[in-house]
Amino acid sequence: MKMKPFNMLPGKTGSYPALVLLIAILVMTSSCRKYIYLEPKDATYDQVFWTNGSNVEKSVSGAYGILRSAFRDERSYFVFGDLPTDAFRLDGGTFWNYQDLLYERRFTYSYAPYLEQSLHNWTRFYRAVNQTHLIIENTEKIDVDKFNGGQEEKNQLLGEGHFLRAFTYFYLTRVWGDPVITRESVKDPTKVQPIGRSSEAEAIDYCIEDLQKATQLLSFNAETGLGKTRADKGAAFALLAQVYAWKKDYANASRYCDSVIVSNQYALESTENYSSIWMGNSQESILEMFMKHDDANTEATDFFFGNFLHDPLVRGKASWTSWNVNAELAYQLYDTAVDERFKSTIGLINTGTPALLKYSNVNYFDPSRPQTYVVDNNLVLIRLADIILLKAEAAFHLGNEGLALQLLNQVKERAGLEEVTLSGDDLYFELIYERYRELMGEGVLAFDLIRMGKLVELFPDAYTQERISKKGYYWPLNMRTLLPQDPLLTQNEWWKNH
Amino acid sequence: MLVRLKVVAQLLLSALCVLCPSMELWAQERQITGVVLEQKTGQPLEGATITLIGANRSVLSDADGRFRMQLPPGKQTITISFVDFETARLSISEGQQNLVLRLTEKSNKQLSDVVVVGYQKQSLKKTTSAVQVVSGKSIENMPAPSFDQLLQGKVSGINIQNFSGEPGVRNTFTVRGNSTIVTDLNSGVDDARTLSTPLYVIDGIPISITDLESSASTGTNYLAGINVNDIESIVVQKDAAATAVWGSRGANGVIVIKTKRGKAGKPQMRFSYYSGLTQKPNLMRTVAGAEERWQKLGLMRDYGTYQNLSNIPQVLSDSLNPAFNNATDWQDLFYQSGLINNADVNISAGSELLNYRLGINYYDEDGIIRQTGFKRYSIRGNFDFKVSKKFNINLNLNATRSDRKRGLGRGRNDIVPINAATMPATFYALSDADKEFYYGGYDKQRDKNQTDAFSAYVQANYDIVKGIQYSFQGSLSSTTDKRNRFQPGEITPDGRSYAGSFQNNYMQYYLANILTGTKTIGEKHNFGMVLTQSFQxxxxxxxxxxGFDVPDDNIQVVSGIQQRNLFGYSYAQQAGLLSFMGQLSYDYDQKYILNLSWRGDASSRFGNxxxxxxxxxxxxxxxxxxxxFLQNVSWIDLLKIRGSYGLSGSMPDxxxxxxxxxxxxxxxxxxTIMATPSFQKPVTLPNLTWNKSDQTNIGFDLFMFKNRVNLTVDFYQRNSMNPILNLPFPFFTGxxxxxxxxxxxxxxEGIDIQLQTRNLGKSSPVQWTTNLNMSFNKNRISSLPNGNRTFFTNSYNYNQEMIFAVGQPIYTWAQMRYSGVYNNQAQIPVNPLTGQPISYFKTYYPVRPGFPIWEDxxxxxxxxxxxxxxEAKGDLVATGNPNPKLTGGLYNEFTYKNFSFGILCTYTIGRDIINNHLSSQFQNVWNFGGINNFAAQRLPDLSQFNYWVPGDATKGDDNAASFPSLSPYGPNYYQFLPFSTMWNENGSYFKIRNISLGYNFNRALVQKLGVQNIRLYSIVDNIYNFQKANVPDAELVSPQGEYRGTAYPLPRKYTLGFEVLF
Structure with missing residues (x-):
């Protein structure tokens, strides 16, 4: 290229333009250099987040929040925890894609159109796992001065981290069986190697390890004033009892049930106040998921609990848009005239489409939208009645039928029922039915049934010995989505062919 | 362009000499006079430079082509030069006084065009890279809001597809194939962003459209803010030699736009105006009224049992009921014809002190869908100040306001207020309220959607010594997007009034120091060098x-809203880019040319x-x-062989x-506030860094037969390595x-071919030029993470799966293979082991006659x-490829005397598309919500399908049905979803894009009116499609090849305009 400068006139050339140029370049380079090291101004990020207790608290809050949305996702908390107990009836039109999950269609969990992302995919629970990894790894590193509550708060938050990790893994394991176990957060995303599934036993041991730590780190919430929506020592004991029971280590299960019971932190609600348990913060409840309404926040929703309600409990909501209590079963289970649990938690049975009333504190909070509501209840995750029945179950397995019967009657008595005297299988099945009566619609019964091992007897159309031996009570995984991410992942044995 | 500038500069400087008597002595000189005329037409040429050789003296010709010049005694030589004309050289003997000089137009002016590669000016002849110049002339006055659409079919190596005809929105523009993968197409990502986008350099300012759009709330195409008629030239730079100099941003091609500047001479005013009509194109055929009734009842009769037929929905049976005996075409309801108006005024002039050009533009296009349209007001002033003979300054100022109405729908993919797939049956009458809403007559609704852009650019050039120039460039551009909405409760789905205010500011600061040097050693060794440092x-x-629940419909802003119904946030982000660059060019005798460039970029978007x-x-x-050895081969005018290799990159959004x-x-x-790692923003790395594309290009230019046949061919291979992409990540990490x-x-990989021919001899009164360009591209993934593991993603709206596998193009569909219908039981395969017929849907549906044939x-x-x-991918196989194999255009232009006629065709060959719209209409066949639903929703025109009816099972093969059963009574196993190849079609098309006709009034005649030139022109745009596909327009599909039925159709436009030059 030939650039012809303006050389028609003779011009003087001095050195000053070169100097100007030099200065310009120097000034620009140094002043611009800082602009290539920019950090986000409108977001917080890994490098600066883990600096104080208040952020750790937000991340713990985030962990609860992740679990809360995971449970709410397609109401999967109740899908996993209650549909496999045959306690609910779902309209074939509205809930056409849930029909195969019901007993009528033999609990065929593999067919759940449009629900695969929640029912066959456990990714959202791994978010919680990752969150707890982060909490556990980073809280230790933060100086105790950075916690407003000092060592106590630091222990509390760390303890909750351990508790929630165990809680998540235990839940994962009870839904899908053998989980993929990670023991730390992702450090270098480019070096993530595929991981195969670990055994259920390994997962259970991992939970126990975490819960042991949690029991040491946590105090009772009565002492810290944190309320039931945060895990405390009692919750850690209760979960340990459940984990040991799952492991069929009844001695330890019983021991930890005792730790809960003798702590004197909890007491059964009175018969009259039975329905207030789900209003939150009752003396019976050990751990709750916060879902209550407050005008300033949006933590309460309609679709989750509202799923059990219909007109007149919720204005204009047709019964076929709700999960209705299996009336036939309810009549079989309850002494309808006496049992307080029937009287206060099952309503509208005379309409033929009975509703579960545990979560029926409907709030039309906005006068300008008469159809818009939220359900102002908490989701009770663990409560004393459950632990008492668990202790009874452990006692039964340990050969102490007398104790088992005594504990069973304690629960019955609160419900306003007469004492019973049973033994052997009759007692064992009564423990199962008592769980049905007590815990229906609380998202836990299905796991109890798996643990108690009577699925073939309870649901002969759905369960065979083969299905039990291949653990066909667990849910299948969505291999199309998950396998490409982890080539070592395997499908649950039973669902390979069903 | 730059040659022109240089010429202008020379002119002015020489003019300066002429005006400065102190500089030279004029004694004993003689005066000559002359006139400069155009060889062919004899028209006078204004502004030609007459230079005296050996003395720094030159003059310009005036409006009549006349000039005067003082000559020293004795025989003298002068040169006469003018832009786009061959420079003439003439000896003048002592006696000559009156001269008539005739200039001939450059036979190949293209080669002398200058392109800017990076910061270096290269003549097209000497450029070593694959670039193509489009002159502003060729897109002038075309009825489109932005120039990017107008390049369609004009340049090889680029693929422009209009997936939306909505005025003022951006469509896809890829250079040499796509290198972007968006794996989550349901995340609300704009279709235009699912393919890669080039870097635009507008008057020296590099602009990333994707960055600008990342914050825009108006959804308006940034490029639509540039007045098409202000554009002098567009240079499309394709290979690494041209794109590597843009380093981190050049990987997907660079488009360099220069706007017009003032030319030397007395003030000129140009006024142009066009006006026209935009019209809706043909829509998908539907049946209405009685015909629809008969088709629906026909289906019920075909398949219904006696008991089924006892329930005929009232909509179908009660044909005398005024509520149900209508033939409302819901599809047609939202369309309208609109007007398009464009007015341009510009004034330009140049003197020895200042050149300027001022342009004012107004553009207004009505949408063909109600409540849509685009308006632009823009002002641009380009100034060149000549401070001294060694120092000059360019200043560009531009201000634009764009106003875009966004329709009554919910978004770009949902442009009308009724879901296109599930429109109501035609029987229903429209209520007045419906009409008022659909016609957009709702004056209580407010939607102000405005973009204001302002930019100022200054460049100062200083000649340090001969051959070395220093330039400083600085610019500031600011784009402010505003959208203010209000909807009264009556028209929102939940009855709550809504108000929203969105505002975004995008500021870009840019500075550069440039040192340019040229040196010729000996006769033939030419060196050029550019050193640049820039910051952005x-x-x-x-x-x-x-907010929701605004207290009163008269309050149309966010005010008085209760806390719980109020949502808001603000954001602020910055990104810096510091760069150093060097370009070195060497040529020997303009024959052997070598260019080297090197660039270093540091961006704040990467790890420390x-x-x-x-x-x-x-x-x-x-x-x-x-x-x-080729000098004697007379038919070859130019044969140039080029090769380039280089690296360029792309930055994360x-x-x-x-x-x-x-x-x-x-x-x-x-x-307590919940804090979690952001799951919207995927997990990243602190040491994130540049991804690089290496590109190899080999090409040649062959100009033959006195430049009557010009052929340019380029072969390229571009390998995008380790791109920054959003890909699936193992679940166990969270x-x-x-x-x-x-x-x-x-x-x-691909081939770009550009062929330009002048089909008639120079002497022919009719001139006919043809420009054919072809772009072949083959796109494929050559390696994947996790040991090349194939992965699947969902298409938009989860219609079908996409497969990403080694060897497959990006966005390949994975579907089941469909091949007609099982007419009778005998055709259905039976498993020899079980004796059971083949089944569908995980054994739920044993195949029966009337079922589609899907390959196992x-x-x-x-x-x-x-x-x-x-692996759980079932019977899915890779089926369709939405990436076209060949795209291009064919442009023919005829001129005869004062008439010109042009016809532009564009084509796309070898592309698969899916008719998702028809698929979703067929979903309505099955009475999902009961037989009344079936009656209430619109069906496709069934008369075009030879569908299976129970009677066919016993018929012979000759009368066999070709389409599966359409029973409204089931069974339904989603057989009409596009997860089988049932709706795949051949997406190739050849489109007569536009025809333009122009007429220049006789110059002598109009000059009597006091004007220099008047031109009349008319353009018809979007004329006809030749295509096989059964969709209204095979171009109007998403970048993933889907015709969704929700896209904004491409309008047909008719315009008529005139241009007056004063």
Whole structure:
């Protein structure tokens, strides 16, 4: 290229333009250099987040929040925890894609159109796992001065981290069986190697390890004033009892049930106040998921609990848009005239489409939208009645039928029922039915049934010995989505062919 | 362009000499006079430079082509030069006084065009890279809001597809194939962003459209802010030699736009105006009224049992009821014809002190869908100040306001207020309220959607010594997007009134220091060098406020809203880019040419230790035709062989890409803020760094037969390595996707062919030029992470799956193979082991006559899109490829005397598309919500389908049905979903894009009116499609090849305009 400068006139050339140029370049380079090291101004990020207790608290809050949305996702908390107990009836039109999950269609969990992302995919629970990894790894590193509550708060938050990790893994394991176990957060995303599934036993041991730590780190919430929506020592004991029971280590299960019971932190609600348990913060409840309404926040929703309600409990909501209590079963289970649990938690049975009333504190909070509501209840995750029945179950397995019967009657008595005297299988099945009566619609019964091992007897159309031996009570995984991410992942044995 | 500038500068300087008597003595001189005329037409040429050789003296010709010049005694030589004309040289003997000089137009002015590669000016003859120049002239006065659409069919190597005809929105524009993968197409990503986008350099300012759009709330195409008639030239730079100099941003091609500047001479005013009509194109055929009734009743009769037929929906049976006996075409309801108006005024002039051009533009296009349209007001002033003979300054100022109405629908993919797939049956009458709403007559609704852009650019050039120039460039551009909405409760779905205010500011600061040097050693060794240092800062900030339940419909802003119904946030982000660059060129006798460039970029968008990226390029050309052995081959005018290799890159859209940010916007848990890692923003790496594309280009230019046949061919291979992409990530980490340099390679290979011919001899009164361009591209993924593991993603709206596999193009569909219908039981395969017929849907539906034939790829005697075991991809196979194999255009222009006639055709060949719209209409056949639903919703025109009816099972093969059963009584196993190849079509098309006709009034005649020139023109745009596909327009499909029925159709436009030059 030939650039012809303006050389028609003779011009003087001095050195000053070169100097100007030099200065310009120097000034620009140094002043611009800082602009290539920019950090986000409108977001917080890994490098600066883990600096104080208040952020750790937000991340713990985030962990609860992740679990809360995971449970709410397609109401999967109740899908996993209650549909496999045959306690609910779902309209074939509205809930056409849930029909195969019901007993009528033999609990065929593999067919759940449009629900695969929640029912066959456990990714959202791994978010919680990752969150707890982060909490556990980073809280230790933060100086105790950075916690407003000092060592106590630091222990509390760390303890909750351990508790929630165990809680998540235990839940994962009870839904899908053998989980993929990670023991730390992702450090270098480019070096993530595929991981195969670990055994259920390994997962259970991992939970126990975490819960042991949690029991040491946590105090009772009565002492810290944190309320039931945060895990405390009692919750850690209760979960340990459940984990040991799952492991069929009844001695330890019983021991930890005792730790809960003798702590004197909890007491059964009175018969009259039975329905207030789900209003939150009752003396019976050990751990709750916060879902209550407050005008300033949006933590309460309609679709989750509202799923059990219909007109007149919720204005204009047709019964076929709700999960209705299996009336036939309810009549079989309850002494309808006496049992307080029937009287206060099952309503509208005379309409033929009975509703579960545990979560029926409907709030039309906005006068300008008469159809818009939220359900102002908490989701009770663990409560004393459950632990008492668990202790009874452990006692039964340990050969102490007398104790088992005594504990069973304690629960019955609160419900306003007469004492019973049973033994052997009759007692064992009564423990199962008592769980049905007590815990229906609380998202836990299905796991109890798996643990108690009577699925073939309870649901002969759905369960065979083969299905039990291949653990066909667990849910299948969505291999199309998950396998490409982890080539070592395997499908649950039973669902390979069903 | 730059040659022109240089000429202008020379002129002015020489004029300066003429005016300065002190500089020279004028004694004993004689005066000559003359006139400069155009050889062919004899028209006078204004502004030609007459230079006296040996003295720094030159003059310009005036409006009548006349000039005067003082000559020293004795025989003298003068040169006469004028832009686009061959420079003439003339000896003047002592006696000559009156001269008539005739200039001939340059036979190949194209080669003398100057292109700017990076910061270096190269003549097209000497450029070593694959570039193509489009002159502003060729897109002038075309009825489109932005120039990008107008390049369609004009340049080889680029692929422009209009997936939307909505005025003022951006469509896809890829250079040499796509290198972007968007894996989450349901995340609300704009279709235009699912393919890669080039870097635009507008008057020296590099602009990333994707960055600008990342914050825009108006959804308006930034490029639509540029007045098409202000554009002097567009240079499309394709290979690495041209793109590597843009380093981190050049990987997907660079488009360099120069706007017009003032030319030397007295003030000229140009006024142009066109006006026209926009018209809706043909829509999908539907049946209405009685015909619809008969088709629906026909289906019921075909399949219904006696009992079924006892329930005929009232809509169908009660044909005398005025509520149901209508033939409302819901599809037609939202369309309208509109007007298009464009007015341009510009004034330009140049003197020895100042050149300027002022342009004012107004553009207004009505949408063909109600409540849509685009308006632009723009002012541009380009000034060149000549401070001294060694120092000059260019200043460009531009201000634009764009106003875009966005329709009554919910978004770009949902442009009308009724879902296109589930429109109501035609029987229903429209209520007045409906009409008022659909016709957009709702004056209580407010939607102000406005973009204001302002830019100022200054460049100062100083000649330090002969051959060395220093330039400073500085610019500031600011774009402000505003959208203010209000909807009264009556028209919102939940009855709550809504108000929202969105505002975004995007500021870009840019500075550069440039040192240019040229040197010729000996006669033939030419060196050129450019050293550049530049810095750019992008700064975006904005806010969103929204609220529901505005207290009163007269309050149309966010005011008086209760706390719980109020939502808002603001943001502020910055990104810096510091660059150093060197370009070196060498040529020997303009025959052997070598160019080297090297660039280093440091961006704040990368990790602290991985900021710097280096992008070298090398290119060479050999002008074979200048060799002696070809000098005698008279039919070859130019043969140039070119080759280039280099690296270029692309930056992440995210300003803070290396940071794993935390999401604190998820609300509270029992009153405490929830903080989690952001799952919207995938997991990233602190040492995120540049991805590089290496590109090899080999090409040649062959100009033959006195430049009557000009052929340019380029072969390229572009390998995009480790792009920063969002890909699926192992679930057990808690994240579902990653953003970092994925170990993935995308290969784009192809051939660009450009053929320009002048079909008639020079002497012919009719001139006919043809421009054919062809772009072949083959796109494929050459490696994937996790040991090349194939992965699937969902298409938009989860219609079908996409497969990403090594060897497959990006966005290949994975579907089951469909091949007609099982007419009778005998055709249905039976599993010899079980004796059972083949089944569909995980054994749920044993196949019966009337079922579609789906191929059992995995031989498990069941066909479905997934299975519960193993890889679980069921019977899906890679089927369609939405990336076209060949795109291009054919342009023919005829001129005869004062008439000109042009016809532009564009084509796309070898592309698969899916008729998702028809698919979703067929969903309505099955009475999902009961037979009344079936009656109430619109069906496709069934008369075009030879569908199976129970009677066919016993018929012979000759009368066999070709389409599956359409029973409204089931069974339904989603057989009409596009997860089988049932709706795949051949997406090739050949489109007569536009025809333009122009007439120049006789110059002598109009000059009597006091004007210099008047031109009349008329353009018809979007005329006719030749296509096989059964969709209204095969171009109007998404970048993933889907005709969704929700896209904004491409309007047909008729315009008539005139241009007056004063």
């Amino acid at each position: 800062l992008d700064d975006k900030s904005g806010s969103v406020i929204e 230790d991985s900021k710097w990226g280096y992008f070298p390029a090398v290119s060479a050309a050999y002008i074979v035709s200048d060799e002696k 995210d300003f803070y890409a290396p940071y794993n940010v935390w999401d604190v916007n998820q609300g509270l848990y029992n009153g 994240y579902t996707s990653q953003t970092y340099n994925a170990s993935l390679n995308i290969l784009n 790829v995995n031989n498990d005697w069941d066909v479905w899109s997934d299975e519960d075991k193993g």
